[in-house]
Structure formats: structure tokens, C-alpha cells
Amino acid sequence: MELNEIKGLGKKTEELLHKLKINGVVDLIEYYPYRFEYIVKSKIDELRQDDPIVIDGIIESIPNVYFFGKKNRMTFKLNIGRHLMNVSIFNRAFLKSKLSIGAEVTIIGKYDKMHNQIQASDIRMQKLEKEAIEPVYHVVSGITSKQLNHYIKLALPFVEIEDFIPEEYKQKYNLIEKKKAIHIIHDPIDKLELIPAIARMKYEELFMFMMKMNYLKQNKQLKKGIAKNFKGEKIDELIQSLPFVLTEDQVKCIEEIKIDLQSTKRMNRLVQGDVGSGKTIVAFIATYMNHLSGYQSVMMAPTEILATQHYENAKKVLEPFGVTVALLTGKIKTKEKKEIYKGIEEGQIHFIIGTHAVFTEDVIYKNVGLIITDEQHRFGVNQRSNLRNKGLAPDVLYMSATPIPRTYALTIYGDMDVTSIKTPPMDRKEIKTYLKNETEMKSVLEAMYQELKSHHQIYVVAPLIEESDKSDLENITSLEEKMNKAFGKLYKIGILHGKMRNEEKEEVMAKFQNNEIQILISTTVIEVGVDVKNATMIVIFDSFRFGLSALHQLRGRVGRSNLQSYCILISNRETERLEILTKTNDGFKISEEDFRLRGAGDIFGEKQSGDMVFKLSDIKKDFKILLKAKEDSEKFLEKIKKNSKENKWLKCIAEYTDLD
């Protein structure tokens, strides 16, 4: 069946459906409501002022319509038995002809008891039979939720539906048939039947997701990588040259990477380590191993600031050992870029650091043997597959400063090996964290002054979530005024926010790095990775606006040397939640708490979501189902691999076999 074979569905509607990414009848019936409206008839005597109301009645007066501009408002009297009430509704003038005196209708809206009036949001042209549940869909203008539902119901009987839940699990969990479940979701009679229908569909969705993850993992392990060959003494030389001794966890991590690189298996490893635990140097050492084996390395960072910082560091650490490093970001001039591209293609450049510019079509690599992505959770999994690399299968290393609970990591990063760097470098002191109210600003300013007097620097983070929001930018300006008033005579103050041009940002960052600026007022653009050792205090305004993990990340901007560092969280709200930060510096604990309180979405950031878009499931609310699905799919995958007749699953997940 095609979309245009559905009765009454014309060309125009079809185009609207395309906008909703509905390109066929299967898409259509799998276009699920995002919520359900529970319509229960109200008992008028029990309602208070402004309560929602659903009520039947009979039209008692010819509707009056008032037009103003493109809008209109209609009023009429409604008889609901003992009462006569006034109904008012916007923009339904087109219904006037149907609302004749004596017509039975159901009104949905808000009850204005004081004025004996209903501010209606909807009028139904028949009396409501009983309690009802109505699916509500995301739509675009031109098609209503109700129309969409109508077409879905027309299509349903004619669509062939493939069921991916293996028989044994259907029995084990006592799941209903797929067709029936879909039917119920689009046309529920009551809540009772809806719950198992939705659960069944979620299980299938998550089961197939985990099938893909597991398949991906196995497939990657099968894929041949390059067995690298280098001398251990050379690596030791580099390690000896560092101004510090590596921590035990760093050494362990480097050992694991070494084994990965030397094996014919492709490395696919995630290094998770708390902020400041020293992941960068691990990546550089991996780069050196790869270089000694004769291959190029690529490192991708989420922001220009971070890429630039890595570039500066890499030059210091690696160039003395003969590794040539280049920076590749969007803002580099065309002429310079051409030079760099040439160097990359011909192989004079060994290590390329940049933003996603490293993955643009124009870059042709001579022979990349290692790809590193820093702050992995900021990228979609698929972004890395665009590298043009002349058929080589490079090893891949991910770095994440957002530790996630172990069970969760195993599920979502199911296709990777995971190493954790837990212990911070020995010389670190715990960052002291304080929670303050805005009325305590005086003591905050005093504490800041103490640090400044000791020649240390300070980050001030402004409460800015939406970089586009104008009022937020005003916040930053008023904060600057405040700081100027307090410290402007003695110290230099700089500003950093997402609206600034890249050159401006880098200039400010460089000044802060060189201590030409002592107080840096910034939005969360400093959130990841920035490393200024002399900064010993961070003051975060309106900290209740951030998740715990995000705050922990921000806090990680200080405490990056042996100096005692401080974090001051200013908040007039939600202080209980924030208290955990005053008690621990352990990012793993904090992320676990964050996970408990706010779910996974915040931990991963929205950008990750591209790989995990589900039609019905919610990765945080349905985590229990996900765990079941993981277990079941692992067993099932083993089974169908032995028995190749059952291949509808393999066919469905085949697109994942050549991901990169």
C-alpha cells in the first residue's frame, strides 16, 4: 500500500507527511503519539476557579463572532442541565454554522468559576460518550493530530508488519501481538490496555537497538586493523622527557593502548577519566606510538579553543621527537589551509589536530593510523565515518571527561572497550567547594580578593544556557560591571562567550593563559578541557541551572596544579541537590548521582542523541527494559549466527556492518 492509496489522502497531505519524515505507510503507522490526552468528564460542583473542564451541553444561543485582525473570538451560551454558562473560544469562527441552537456538544477548556464562564480550547461536535483517551501527535501546520490519527487508522489494516521479537521472549514476557499493540497505541480504549501495548513496542525497539550495538561490536572485532610496530625504548624516552611522573592509571591505560595498537585487531577504546586526570598526555603518547609505526594521527576536539590548546601542547611534547603537528579549524585562511592539506596528503604532517574540519571532504590523508576524539560525548558516532583514508582501517581512541555509571557505559558504549583513569595526579589537592546564597556576595568577593592578592586567577561563570538569548547576554554585561566595580582598578577583566568571533575568543583565552587577564567572565564555552594552571578559583552564578556533571566539569577548570583551588557555587535555589558537590570531587560518584536525579540525557548532552533516537523509548525512563533487551539480544544474536535461516534480523542490522 502507498500513502496516496489511503482514502482521502491527497497530494498536499502527502507532502505534509514527508515533512514529518513519513514516506510510506510503515512510517505512517509507526508514527506514534508523543502523549495521550485523558478526557474525563468533569463534575461541575467539584471544580474550582481555573480548573480544566470537560463538559457536555446544549447550545442555547446563536454564537456571536468578533473579528480582530486575522483572529476571531466566538461566544455562546451553553446549557449544562441546571446551569447556563457562557463559553468563549478563539479562532473557531468556521464552526459557527454548525453550532445551531439545540446542538449537543462537548466543550474542553478552563473553568472561570467567578464569571460563570468557560474559556474553551476545543469544541467537539458530539456529546462525549464516556471517558476517552486520545493520542496526540507532533504535527506541522496544515494537518491536525486528529487527521493524522484518522489516516493511520485507515492504513493500519492494510499494512504488513514485521515483528522482530523472537518467539521465546514473547512467551517469556507474555507480550501481545505487534499489530494489536500498534492498533491500541493509535486507538486506545483505556489506560489499562495502553500500558502493555507501549511496553511491548518499547521492548522491541530497544531489543533491536541492542542487536545492532552487539553486532557492531562483534563486527568491529572481526575487522582487521593495522598491526603497529614500534620500539618501547622510544616511548620511554618521551615519558622521561615529561615534567611529571605518570600516574598508575595513566601507565595502565598506556599499556592497554599499546597492546591494542600492536594487535591486528582494530582498537576501539574509550578512555574515561575525571576532569584533570590527565587524558591528553595519554593521547599524545598513543600518537607517538602510531607515528613511530609510520602512520599519521588525527585528533578531533569539540571547540576551537580546545583544539588550539591541544595543538600548543602537542607541539611542546611531540615536536622535539620529530612529530610535525598542524592545526586545522574552520577559521584557518584558505591559503594556509591549502598548504596544510598538501602536507597532509604528502605526509610531511604527522599529527593533525582540529575541530570537525579534520573530517571535511577536502582533506585527503596519506595514511591515518589513529583517530582520537576528545570529549567524545559531544559527537555523534557516525561523524567519524567520513574520513577519506585510502582504505586503511585506523585505530580509534575516544576520550571522555564525563564518566558514566558502569552498567550504562556497557550498554551504550557496548561496541567499545572502556578504560578508566580514576586517580588524579599525586600533587593535586582537593578542590574546596562552597555553596553560597546571593546575599552572601560580600564574603564571595572577599574570597576572590584573597586569591587575586596571591597572584592567582579566577573564572567567573555567568548563568547562560541559551547562547542566543539576549537577556542572558545582558546578564554577562551586568556581571562585568559588578566585577569592574569591585576589582577593576587593580585587576584586568576579560569576557568570553559564544557570540564572539573565534579570533576574539582566542585572543581573550591567550591573555588569560598569559595572566594578562586575571578574571575571566565566561559562559560555559570554557566548559570542556581548558587548562590554565594558575587559575585557582571558579565562581559559578545561578548554579542551579546546571546539571551536577556540568558543574563538576566547570569546577575541573581549577585544581590543575599543586595549588589549593576553590569553587564557589552561587544559588538561591535547589541547594540540596548541589550539596553533593561540596562533599565530593569524585566525578564517577557525581555522575551516578546526576544519573539518578536527572537521567541520562544530561549526562550525554543532546548532541549524542543522533545515534539514539527512539520512536517510543526514553533511554532514562526505560533503562530497565534496555538492560533486559541487552541481555536477551546478546543470547539471541549468538543463536541466529549459528542458524542462518533466521536472517530477518541480520538483514535489518546489515546497514550497520559497514559503518566505518
Ligand code: ADP
Ligand atoms: P583531562 O583529563 O581533564 O583532559 P588534562 O589532560 O588536560 O586533563 O590534564 C590536566 C593537567 O594535568 C595538564 O596540565 C597536564 O599537563 C597535567 N598532568 C597530566 N598528567 C599529569 C601527572 N601524571 N602529574 C602531574 N600533572 C599531570
Ligand code: MG
Ligand atoms: Mg581533556
